[in-house]
Amino acid sequence: MNFVNSQLFLDVQLAAIFSDSKTFADAIAKDSWQAACERYLNMKPLTVPELTAFVAQHFTFEATQLPTQQSNSESVQSYIANLWPYLHRSADAPKASSLLPLKHSYIVPGGRFQEIYYWDSYFTALGLQDIGDIDSIEAMLANFIDLQNRNGCIPNGNRSYYSSRSQPPILALMVDLIWQAKYCKNSDFAWLTDCVVALEQEYTFWMQGAEQLNEQSTCYRRVVKMANGALLNRYWDDQATPRPESLREDLHDASLLPESQRANYYRNIRAACESGWDFSSRWLGDNQTLTSIQTTDIIPVDLNSLLYYLEKQLGHYFAVLNNTTKQQYFEQLAARRCVAINQYLFSTDMGFFVDFNYQSQQQSTVLSLAATVPLFVNCASEEQAQLVKNKLMSDFLKPGGLVTTLNETSQQWDSPNGWAPLQWFAVHGFNQYGFAADANTIMSNWLQMIENSFKTDHCLLEKYNVYKPENRAGGGEYKVQQGFGWTNGVTSRFYHLIK
Numbered sequence: 001m002n003f004v005n006s007q008l009f010l011d012v013q014l015a016a017i018f019s020d021s022k023t024f025a026d027a028i029a030k031d032s033w034q035a036a037c038e039r040y041l042n043m044k045p046l047t048v049p050e051l052t053a054f055v056a057q058h059f060t061f062e063a064t065q066l067p068t069q070q071s072n073s074e075s076v077q078s079y080i081a082n083l084w085p086y087l088h089r090s091a092d093a094p095k096a097s098s099l100l101p102l103k104h105s106y107i108v109p110g111g112r113f114q115e116i117y118y119w120d121s122y123f124t125a126l127g128l129q130d131i132g133d134i135d136s137i138e139a140m141l142a143n144f145i146d147l148q149n150r151n152g153c154i155p156n157g158n159r160s161y162y163s164s165r166s167q168p169p170i171l172a173l174m175v176d177l178i179w180q181a182k183y184c185k186n187s188d189f190a191w192l193t194d195c196v197v198a199l200e201q202e203y204t205f206w207m208q209g210a211e212q213l214n215e216q217s218t219c220y221r222r223v224v225k226m227a228n229g230a231l232l233n234r235y236w237d238d239q240a241t242p243r244p245e246s247l248r249e250d251l252h253d254a255s256l257l258p259e260s261q262r263a264n265y266y267r268n269i270r271a272a273c274e275s276g277w278d279f280s281s282r283w284l285g286d287n288q289t290l291t292s293i294q295t296t297d298i299i300p301v302d303l304n305s306l307l308y309y310l311e312k313q314l315g316h317y318f319a320v321l322n323n324t325t326k327q328q329y330f331e332q333l334a335a336r337r338c339v340a341i342n343q344y345l346f347s348t349d350m351g352f353f354v355d356f357n358y359q360s361q362q363q364s365t366v367l368s369l370a371a372t373v374p375l376f377v378n379c380a381s382e383e384q385a386q387l388v389k390n391k392l393m394s395d396f397l398k399p400g401g402l403v404t405t406l407n408e409t410s411q412q413w414d415s416p417n418g419w420a421p422l423q424w425f426a427v428h429g430f431n432q433y434g435f436a437a438d439a440n441t442i443m444s445n446w447l448q449m450i451e452n453s454f455k456t457d458h459c460l461l462e463k464y465n466v467y468k469p470e471n472r473a474g475g476g477e478y479k480v481q482q483g484f485g486w487t488n489g490v491t492s493r494f495y496h497l498i499k
């Protein structure tokens with residue numbers, strides 16, 4: 001049965017028995033969901049204390065706190081090294097829960113996030129590579145390929161309630177990391193061939209329906225046909241219902257809208273979760289109010305840059321595998337996308353890469369670190385890269401690193417917050433274009449903030465206030481999480497790169 005659609009699930013979430021809606025979405029039934037739901041239907045209605053007792057009787061929960069001995073680490077680097085085993089999970093045995101069991105071991109971010117997350121894992125992999133643990137990265141890649149085969153896409157995370165959406169496509173980045181570190185030197189073309197099959201499958205997922213688009217029907221799922229005939233992509237979710245892991249919050253916010261607008265709101269909220277930037281003024285019609293969210297109207301610069309990288313890498317890998325036909329096919333796709341990115345997603349007035357609203361046919365006025373991804377994947381011109389670099393160093397650089405957007409809002413992917421993955425996109429992108437001194441400045445600011453924060457927190461966190469590093473980062477639907485996979489990975493890499 002679908003537990004998250006049951007009366008028991010709805011009643012527990014609305015009763016706010018748990019401060020975090022994700023807690024019950026991840027509950028493990030002691031017997032089975034079916035049995036618990038049937039017993040509940042025979043007993044309801046229950047008071048909140050009775051319902052709380054019922055949940056305790058029929059469900060268990062995974063521990064989300066990290067061991068306290070981690071606070072004994074003397075330095076950030078020793079903390080990161082010592083934490084990996086606590087974020088490691090062995091292959092899963094099936095449970096009566098929302099977890100999609102994985103066949104191979106994996107790394108979780110930490111805190112409330114006790115499952116693998118798709119785009120997180122690439123940034124986590126940087127730290128694992130630094131300690132020579134290519135096997136753990138390869139195990140996570142194998143899990144993603146298996147999930148894609150089972151689910152039709154690589155889901156946001158290995159939970160059943162995430163299965164209708166993906167996350168920023170970083171599979172090609174993980175494949176290339178492992179290829180360069182392990183298989184390239186031995187010319188292991190069998191391994192590469194298997195990975196290329198998976199990369200083509202992911203590309204098919206993002207481009208599904210492209211062939212049926214025309215001047216009258218310009219969008220389908222994640223693909224949009226632009227006015228000049230170019231194909232670009234957006235974030236999407238086939239479901240237009242409240243998120244089970246945020247059910248109470250979604251129902252509350254949707255209640256502020258006319259009923260006719262609620263399904264669209266749910267889809268746009270879910271699409272923003274697919275972006276990884278949940279939530280940001282990038283997706284909001286008025287830059288402030290979550291109910292103005294319009295994610296599916298937006299052609300994001302970072303998504304399309306990563307899909308350009310996927311096309312480019314497929315062309316490269318087919319060249320390695322001596323498949324000239326497919327090599328040329330994907331090279332042409334990459335070239336076309338690069339032209340479209342330059343036409344629609346670069347603002348000559350602002351000298352910056354921005355998102356594009358295809359409904360209003362206007363470029364976004366929100367300036368964000370998504371602009372670093374064209375540099376990261378090397379599809380910006382030298383002139384564009386210089387303009388982006390100048391803007392970042394003059395407006396985005398803060399005492400703790402780069403701020404996410406220049407808009408201060410209540411959303412966590414806005415000012416004053418900074419996030420490790422976006423620092424990495426910027427630093428690697430800068431290094432690609434020869435801006436080594438500026439990359440060093442970003443890394444230095446980030447590491448100084450991390451070390452100062454570590455003296456107080458004795459741990460690393462999911463996000464940071466980079467404006468005022470002495471203050472805790474805020475915004476979002478939950479408190480700041482300890483751990484934290486991608487912060488560990490990127491910070492580790494900065495220690496290795498900084499000069």
